[in-house]
Amino acid sequence: MTQNIEDSVVWLTQDGYDQLKSELEHLKGPARAEITQRISDARDEGDLKENGGYHAAKDEQGKIEARIRQLEDMLRRAQVGETPKPGGKVEPGMKVSIKFAGDDEVETFLLGSRELLALDASVDIDVYSPQSPLGSAILGKKKGQKATYEAPNGKPVTVEIVAAEPFTG
Secondary structure, eight states, rough: OOOOOGGGGGEEEHHHHHHHHHHHHHHHIIHHHHHHHHHHHHHTSSSSSHHHHHHHHHHHHHHHHHHHHHHHHHHHHEEOOOOOOOOOOOOOTEEEEETTOOOOOOEEESOOOOHHHHEEEEEEEEOEESSSSSHHTTTOOOTTTEOOOOOSOOEEEEEEEEEEOOOOO
16 A cells, blocks of 8 residues: 555654754745745846846746655654653664674664755665555564565565664764
């Protein structure tokens, strides 16, 4: 069963929610006012067909408005939870390390929302949704436990939880 992205929950810590809300308020207030002023100033310069400043400002306005819609949608779908406690239980907001059955290589990822990473571009970690096949299979598991989920090709995949700790960025 696939889930519509518009209907899926966005898992956020209170801090992550507050940061996205702050960004939204900035974009809807000062950023929107500034770009409107830049468009107005550029429009006053004359011929719009050859006015690079006007076109650049309109492009930026489009990006700001798209980000506002994205943030409003994310915040509407947000499920705010506590920052996970150390203890090794897999839950949203955890940095999880797993091993696939028959493989000694450890893969580490964030179980949560990409939106958390959008707040800090310096963080380079894969993100799996708690609603994904892997995410839903490992929810609630602890270090040393195994979980099996169905891969896109229909085959069962078994993983072992190596570690689970709160994601700190």
